[in-house]
Amino acid sequence: MRILLSTFITLLIFSYLLDVANPLLWTKLGTNAALFLSELRIEWGVMNDALFAVYETLVISLFGVSGGVLLAYLLAPLASPLIMPPAAAAAFRTLANFVRSVPAVVWAIFFVILAGPGPRAGALALVIYTSIYLIKFFYETLEAVDRELYNSLKVMGLSGLPLAFALYTHAKRHIVTQILFMLEYNVRTATILGLVGAGGVGYYIAHYLSLLNYSAVMTFVIATLALVITIDLVSYAVRRII
Amino acid sequence: MKFQLQHPVFLRNVSFNYGNGLLLRDVNLLVDYGEAVAIMGRSGAGKTTLLKIISGLLKPTGGYVEVFGCPMSFGCVKHIRRRIAYIPQNLALIESETALYNVLLARAPNKPLRFITSLWSRSDVEEALGVLKAVGLGDKAKTKVEKLSGGEKQRVAIARAIFQRADVLLADEPVSSLDFDTAEAIVDMLISLKSKGITIIAVMHDRELAFKYFDKIYVLENGVLK
Numbered sequence: 232m233r234i235l236l237s238t239f240i241t242l243l244i245f246s247y248l249l250d251v252a253n254p255l256l257w258t259k260l261g262t263n264a265a266l267f268l269s270e271l272r273i274e275w276g277v278m279n280d281a282l283f284a285v286y287e288t289l290v291i292s293l294f295g296v297s298g299g300v301l302l303a304y305l306l307a308p309l310a311s312p313l314i315m316p317p318a319a320a321a322a323f324r325t326l327a328n329f330v331r332s333v334p335a336v337v338w339a340i341f342f343v344i345l346a347g348p349g350p351r352a353g354a355l356a357l358v359i360y361t362s363i364y365l366i367k368f369f370y371e372t373l374e375a376v377d378r379e380l381y382n383s384l385k386v387m388g389l390s391g392l393p394l395a396f397a398l399y400t401h402a403k404r405h406i407v408t409q410i411l412f413m414l415e416y417n418v419r420t421a422t423i424l425g426l427v428g429a430g431g432v433g434y435y436i437a438h439y440l441s442l443l444n445y446s447a448v449m450t451f452v453i454a455t456l457a458l459v460i461t462i463d464l465v466s467y468a469v470r471r472i473i
Numbered sequence: 474m475k476f477q478l479q480h481p482v483f484l485r486n487v488s489f490n491y492g493n494g495l496l497l498r499d500v501n502l503l504v505d506y507g508e509a510v511a512i513m514g515r516s517g518a519g520k521t522t523l524l525k526i527i528s529g530l531l532k533p534t535g536g537y538v539e540v541f542g543c544p545m546s547f548g549c550v551k552h553i554r555r556r557i558a559y560i561p562q563n564l565a566l567i568e569s570e571t572a573l574y575n576v577l578l579a580r581a582p583n584k585p586l587r588f589i590t591s592l593w594s595r596s597d598v599e600e601a602l603g604v605l606k607a608v609g610l611g612d613k614a615k616t617k618v619e620k621l622s623g624g625e626k627q628r629v630a631i632a633r634a635i636f637q638r639a640d641v642l643l644a645d646e647p648v649s650s651l652d653f654d655t656a657e658a659i660v661d662m663l664i665s666l667k668s669k670g671i672t673i674i675a676v677m678h679d680r681e682l683a684f685k686y687f688d689k690i691y692v693l694e695n696g697v698l699k
Contacts, residue, residue, distance in 0.1 A: 383565035386528045387637060388555035388582035396589050397578060401567045 270445035277447045281454040288431035292417040295357025303365030308395035310370040335360040335420045339429040350430030368409040372402045411466040481672045487536030498696035509673040511683040514693035520676040524643045528559045558634035560644045568619040572629045576601040579637035608632045624655040644675040
């Protein structure tokens with residue numbers, strides 16, 4: 232009850248600060264919503280563009296995941312005290328945590344500046360973003376591996392990358408689940424990256440929004456939704472198989 | 474680094490403290506090559522701890538440990554590791570992989586690139602298949618470990634130790650979860666490794682099997698090895 236009460240009081244304070252409780256705002260919201268809904272329909276003229284944009288988003292996401300998995304697979308052991316000396320692992324973790332605090336959209340802006348606008352910038356941004364997240368997932372997975380297996384492999388003489396690979400193999404179902412999660416996540420993120428010029432669906436949505444062409448925006452949104460649902464279904468099917 | 478190999482395992486006045494008391498007290502142990510030694514004792518007596526000290530996984534809080542003639546305090550852990558196989562209670566097999574993969578894993582320290590790329594030489598694969606056949610799993614080489622029975626999993630763990638060409642095999646309760654007949658077959662297989670010059674140190678609960686098959690039997694009681 233206390234949590235509810237304190238949440239309600241917080242909400243009231245911020246409503247005042249943001250002027251959300253202003254009746255004029257709600258009138259305006261209603262009028263614009265009616266206008267927006269009247270414009271909502273699929274614009275078949277932009278469907279080809281929408282399908283291409285969705286394909287481009289998918290390619291960006293797959294590239295991001297592939298590059299990210301490769302980097303994370305090789306780098307995650309550096310953050311694990313099971314593989315590296317504890318001090319070195321702690322230092323690498325600190326660095327990885329720092330890099331992870333940078334949002335994907337900032338990486339996209341960075342690569343738009345370096346590589347120019349377009350899908351290449353989005354793909355490169357997603358490689359960095361995915362790898363840094365997967366490094367965290369992977370080193371946590373390494374540490375959750377059965378300690379007796381680790382001891383047995385250690386006594387056998389395994390160390391470094393081969394030891395990490397053996398532990399990865401043991402946890403491969405978990406690893407595949409994490410990779411699929413990042414693929415789903417990347418499709419959503421790639422949509423946003425287009426807003427800063429890094430290619431994909433977001434680029435077109437931003438363009439048609441600036442023209443107030445809501446039916447075109449709706450077409451792109453529906454195409455994106457279809458992609459996201461397809462990826463989710465494929466991920467679900469793969470998880471069931473493994 | 475080569476050392477004269479008088480005894481594969483030599484412990485003198487070894488003690489181990491877990492923080493809440495002395496688990497091992499002045500433990501002395503001398504094991505010869507090709508000898509089979511059983512260590513018995515109640516649960517929590519320190520039997521697993523003793524195996525971990527011999528394998529270099531735990532450092533004793535006191536005393537002297539020498540493996541293959543090399544003092545453990547002398548930084549020998551790396552040198553002795555490839556020559557020791559350690560089979561913990563839960564066997565430590567990669568269950569989602571085949572029996573063959575688990576056996577080949579024993580060569581990963583010597584051939585890391587082949588292990589990472591899974592491009593094993595034909596001779597390695599043939600040797601691993603031969604070892605699996607020798608332990609009675611010739612037809613289960615491509616079967617995932619998770620689909621094998623408890624006794625078959627034990628055989629995979631033993632096959633891995635053979636393929637590793639270990640000189641000392643440390644087995645922690647290798648037959649605790651098996652029925653008597655299967656347990657006897659596994660112990661018989663373990664003991665047969667003596668003919669290959671492998672020293673066996675096993676934690677055992679079954680007195681009958683221990684007395685029937687092992688050369689020496691020690692009992693850990695109140696931290697003392699008798």
